[in-house]
Amino acid sequence: MTALTAVRGMNDILPTQTPRWRDLETAAAGLLLARGYQEIRLPVVERTALFQHSIGEVTDIVEKEMYTFIDRGGDSLSLRPEGTAGCVRAMIENGLLAQEGASHRVWYAGPMFRHERPQKGRYRQFHQIGVEAFGMPGPDVDAEQIVLCARLWETLGISAVVLQINSLGTPASRLAYRERLIGYFSRYKGDLDEDSRRRLHTNPLRILDSKNPVLAELIAAAPSLPDSLDAASRVHFDGLCELLDGAKVAYVHNPRLVRGLDYYTHTVFEWVTDRLGAQDAVCSGGRYDGLVSRLGGRETAAVGFALGVERVVALLEESGHEPSSAAPDCYLVWAGEGLAAPALQLAEELRRIKGARVMQHCGGGSFKAQLKRADRSGARFAVILGEQEWADRRVQVKPLRENLPQYSIPLTELAPWLVGQGIGDGLASE
Template sequence: MSDSLRAVRGMNDMLPAEGALWRQFEAIVRDWLAAYGYQELRTPILEHTALFKRAIGEVTDIVEKEMYTFVDELNGESLTLRPEGTASCVRAAIENNLLFDGGKRLWYMGPMFRHERPQKGRYRQFHQVGIEALGYAGPDLDIEHLLMGARLWKQLGLAGCVTLEINSLGGAESRARHRQKLIEYFEAHRAQLDEDAQRRLYTNPLRILDTKNPAMQDLVSAAPRLMDELDAEARRHFDAVQQGLTDAGIAFKVNPRLVRGLDYYNYTVYEWVTDRLGAQGTVCAGGRYDGLVAQLGGKPTPACGFAMGVERLLALMQEAGTPIASDPLDAYVVNVGEAAARFALQAAERLRDAGLKVALHGGGGSFKSQMKKADASGARFALIIGDDEAQAGEVSVKPLRAGGEQQRVKLDNVTQLLKKG
C-alpha cells in the first residue's frame, strides 16, 4: 500500500494547464460585475455554525447532511466551513453596518464546502461567484439580476447552453396556506412518500416538491401549487418580473415546482439550467430573501441575489468549445556559462521592467536541452546568452513561433525587438 499523501476526496487541485481557463473566466466576471456597479466583499471561510442554521434552515439537506462542522478545541465553539455565501455576506453587512447609508450591491468569489458524494460538477470543495443586492425592494433588482445572468452567458459563449426557469414563493401568509394544504395532501398519500419526504412532512413539506426520486414525480406533480396561493402583491411582483424579461427578449419557463433548497427565499426564485452536464444541471440560482437580514439580527431589509458554480460553468465552457485566450510568454532566456548566468538574470529583470513576460532557465543544461524547454514553454522568442554575449552586453534573439532569422542585438534593443515582433 502506498504511503503517498493525496488530496481529500472531492477537493481538487487546479493544475497549471487549467489556469488559463480560470483566469479568463475570472477576468470576464470582474469586468461584468464592474459594469453593473457591484463591489467586492470577502468573508472568512469559517463561520459560527449558528449562522447557517438560522439562515439556511435546520431542516434542509445542507444543514442536516452536508456541512463540515467541528468544535474548536480552544474555546468549545461550533464552527462550520461555509457551505454558501449569502449568509456570510448578510452577516458581514450587519456586523460592519454597511447599510447605514442605503442599499449596497455586493459580490464575492471563493471556495465553499459541502459533504456530498463527489461526481462530475459536484465537489466537496467548490467555488462560487455570488452577488447580493441589499436594501432594494420591488421587482426591478430581480429583473436586473436576470439580465445580468443573460449578459454573462453571452460573454462566456454559453448563450445557447442554458435556459431560465422562474417561480414565485410569495410571502409568509401564502406559504403558510400552501404548507397546510401540502401536509394534508401528502398525509393522504403517506404510503407513497420516501424516507426523506416522511421526515420533512411536518417540518419542511415544501422541500418534498424538490425531490429527485423518480418514484415520487407523479405524486409531486399533482400536489397543491403555491402559485395558486399567491396574494395580490406577490402576483404583481411576479408579473412585473415576467414583463421585464419579456421586454428584454429573454426566454423563460415558469416552473411551479421550483422551490430552492434554502429556507430564506421569498417571492422570486429562479435557476439557470443546462442539459449538457448530466445530473448537475443547475449552473446558477437565486432569488429574493427579504426576511433574512432581520432574521440574522439586522433591521428589516429587502434583499435578493444569486450564486453560480464556477466548476460547472468551466465544464460547460469546455463542452461548448468556448475559445480560451492564450497568454504566452514573450521570451525564454537560455544561458550557458557562469558569466552568461549572471548577465541572463540582469537581462530578464530588465525585460520584466519593460512589461514583458520572461522565463529564465534554471538548473543548467546544454544549449540543445534548454532550447527544447524554450520551445515547450510556448514563448514567442528564445533569448540565447553565452559568455561571449554576456561579455559584449548582447543577446541572441531567436523567433520560435513565426518566421524570421536569429539576430544578435544589444540588450538595450531587445525590448523594442520583442514588442515589435
C-alpha cells in the same frame, strides 16, 4: 510511508485546468465591476448558529452536510456551505446596513464545503462566485442580476443553459401554500419515499424538488404555488417578467421551482443545462428580504445568486472553449561564465513591458537543453544571451512558433522591438 492523497471530494485544480477557471473569474469580475458590484472577502469558517438561523435547521445542508467541529474554546464552528449567510453577517456586523435606505452591491468568490456523495459536478469542496444586492426592493435588481448572468454566458460562449424562474411569494403566502402542500401530500403519505416523509411537516416545498421519478406524477398533481400568491407577489413577478422580456432574455416559468434554503421570498431562479448529467443547475439565486432582520439587522430587501465554478468550467470544456494561453511571450536562454546576474537583470527589464510574460531559464543545462525547454514552454520567442552577445551588448532572438530567421538585436532596442512584434501593451515608462 504510504503516499498521502487528497481528501475524498476535495480535488486539486492543476495548471492545465486553471486557465479556464481564470477566464471565467476574469469575465465575471469585469461584468460585476462594470455594474457597480464591489468585491467582499469573507471567512471560510463561521459560527454554526449562523447557518442554523439562516439556512434552516431542518434543511439537508444543516442536518447532514455541514462540516462542523468544536474548537479549542468550546465554540461550534462550521466550514461555510454557502456564501449568502456569511455575507449578510458581514454586512450587519460592519454597520453597512445600519443606515435606513442604504443600498449595496457586493460579490465574492471562493470555496464552499458540503459533505455529499462526490460525483461529477458535485464535490465536497466546491467553488462559487456569489453576488448579493441589499436595500433595493423592486424587481429591477432581480432582473439586473439575471441579465448579468445572461451576459456572462454570452461572453464565455456558453449557449447550453436555460433560465427557469418562479415566485415563492411573501412569507405569509408561502406559509398558506405550505399548509396546502402538507394536506395534499399527507393523503398520499404511503406513496412518499423516506426523504419526502421526513420533509412533510418540516420543509414540504422541498418535496417538489425531488428527483425520484416514482414521485413525478404525484408532484405534478400537487397544488400550484402561483395559485397561492398574494397580489403584491404577483405584481413583483409580473414586473420581473416584463423586464426580462424587454431585455430579450428568454425564460421558462417553472411553478415547481423552489430553493432548498429557508430564507427565499418572491423571485427564485435557476440556470440549468442538460449537458452535465444529474447536476443540471449551473447558477441559482433569488430574493431573501427577511434574512437580514432574521440575523439581527434592520428590515432590508435583498437578492443574490451563486454560480458553481466547477459546473461552468465543465460547460466551457463541453463547448470547446479555447482557454487563454498561460505560455510566456519570451523565454530567456543564457549560458556563459558570469552571466547569471546580467540574465536576471535583462529578464526584469523585459518585464517592464506592460502585460508581457517573460520566463527566465533556471537550473542550468546545456544551450541545446535550454532551447528545448524554451520550445516546450510555449513561448513565442527565445531570447538568447551568451558570452559573445553580452560582450557586444546584443542578444539573439529566435522565433519558436513561426518559420522566421533569427534576429540579432542591441540590448537597448530589445524591449521596443518586442513591443513592435505585438508583445505586451507598451513599455511601462510610456
